[in-house]
Amino acid sequence: MNATANPNEPAILVDQSKNIFKVARRNFVDPEILAAERERIFERSWLYLGHGSEIAKPGDFVTRNVAGRGVLFTRDAKGEPRAILNTCPHRGMQVCREKKGSAKSFQCFYHGWIFGLDGKLRSQPGEEGYNEDFKTRDTSHMTPVPRFESYRDLYFISFDRNIMPLSDYLAGAKEYIDLVCDQTSHGMAITPGTQEYSIRANWKLLTENSVDGYHASTTHASYFDYLGGTTGAPIGDPTTRPPGYGYDLGNGHAVIEYPAPWGRPVAHWISAWGEKGRAELDSIFAELASRVGQQRATRIAKLNRNLFIFPNLVINDIMAVTVRTYYPSAPDYMQVSSWSLAPQGESEWLSKYRLQNFLEFLGPGGFATPDDAEALEHCQRGFANFKDVPWNDISKGMNTDRPLHRDELQMRAFWTQWNGMMFPAPVPQKSSVAA
Known part of the structure; x- marks a missing residue:
């Protein structure tokens, strides 16, 4: 089955006049359905990340896996909550390897690059080997999650930059x-x-x-x-x-x-x-x-x-x-x-x-x-x-x-x-x- 819509194989069957609502059981077993869900559901929805109490103080952090992505949920030195993809911009290593804790910065274990609580590159060994503007480039920092909002201290992220505001989404x-x-x-x-x-x-x-x-x-x-x-x-x-x-x-x-x-x-x-x-x-x-x-x-x-x-x-x-x-x-x-x-x-x-x-x-x-x-x-x-x-x-x-x-x-x-x-x-x- 192709993961695109197939009019000959409906995913649901609805007839309001007869009070019929049926769901195809292939939706629960087909690998191509799951592949399409990852692209069309999880990539385009607001997903729960965590609660503000889990990062109560500046420096507090937790790491979460959200729809297959590693995310660092932290509160920076100014008390601002952050959601950052937990990947080093250098060689792709997971920067923070702990499930939770408190830190003043995050150091990549592989080559020692150090990032602030906001994900910005602070220092790296052998800085003389890089261009003098290297630390100011956007590509040198950890990447923020595209969308990050909260409601009543419940924090959500989305990988869709164009998704509606969280408040509207929650309806x-x-x-x-x-x-x-x-x-x-x-x-x-x-x-x-x-x-x-x-x-x-x-x-x-x-x-x-x-x-x-x-x-x-x-x-x-x-x-x-x-x-x-x-x-x-x-x-x-x-x-x-x-x-x-x-x-x-x-x-x-x-x-x-x-x-x-x-x-x-x-x-x-x-x-x-x-x-x-x-x-x-x-x-x-x-x-x-x-x-x-x-x-x-x-x-x-x-x-x-x-x-x-x-x-x-x-x-x-x-x-x-x-x-x-x-x-x-x-x-x-x-x-x-x-x-x-x-x-x-x-x-x-x-x-x-x-x-x-x-x-x-x-x-x-x-x-x-x-x-x-x-x-x-x-x-x-x-x-x-x-x-x-x-x-x-x-x-x-x-x-x-x-x-x-x-x-x-x-x-x-x-x-x-x-x-x-x-x-x-x-x-x-x-x-x-x-x-």
Whole structure:
């Protein structure tokens, strides 16, 4: 198959009149589809780099792999955040070889060239062997990432110089980022440590899974049994709880927002946390209500959100706040990184429960992630039959004006954006009439 659009092999099949939305399973297995995704999706989108708290002080840095590129995320001597391609302009070596730290400059191990926190060449051994203006040339410095912007201390990069501003790109997702960041007046911060793991499945399966409220009660049945037996959380029948809903946020972003039986360190108490815990959470809620109003405080504290930002960022504001990215290495293999995001200055007691929730549900050894990974890997194995059974169906909820969080509007939002970027419709040509 050619990686360009082929009208005889549609990537998605949509018939609104019959409430049909299907996705071709070849999208999950074809190497040429992945090659086109790298060019048309990851090269042309805003991609999450990191949180400002990770480079809190001048000289702080972290190194990240973003869509196959090594990026140095640092704060320069003037306190300005920077995103620099981690490649020496001399012979191409990776300049910074540490995952994180603090430095006054960066020295290339190969030939000793020294660069400032802004990526500018400061000195090099044997300077007399170079032209006197060598250090002033743009090509002598480390290269900044083409576009670098932030929203609420979340930093993104893009390799497309002409991409729309980040604020416009985020569209309706900004409302839900605000709900996370407004949990505290002290600012949010990444908890030290990173979870890194891999799944033998196509990356788009994790996109779907991350905003799929339909699978929770079956795939994660053991977790709900655990909650009912050990935490005092009132599980009950999930269909009897107040409904949650799914929302298309524009530009491929989507969210599900819903009530759930577990506790939330922001201000949702459960009996397992005792009366001392109730008093602390009541105090947090009172401060939250005085700052943002009773209605917004209730939404922040009592509802959960799985937010997806196209193409590969998930912010799970559930028992704890998890920030997660994932990148494909092959059509059937992805690498996942996740971090815990928490209010700065949170008490030791709340921090303990937040980290416990971060580990026990979404951690690579928790209740949810191994279940999800197994489900996705078995989907990938099932796709071996894609020539005989070629379509996935994600039409659930198309027959209603307000899809529930257990419906599949969120997946349709992603796939519509994906299809538009992968296989754009031809631009109509204006006819010209000779004078």
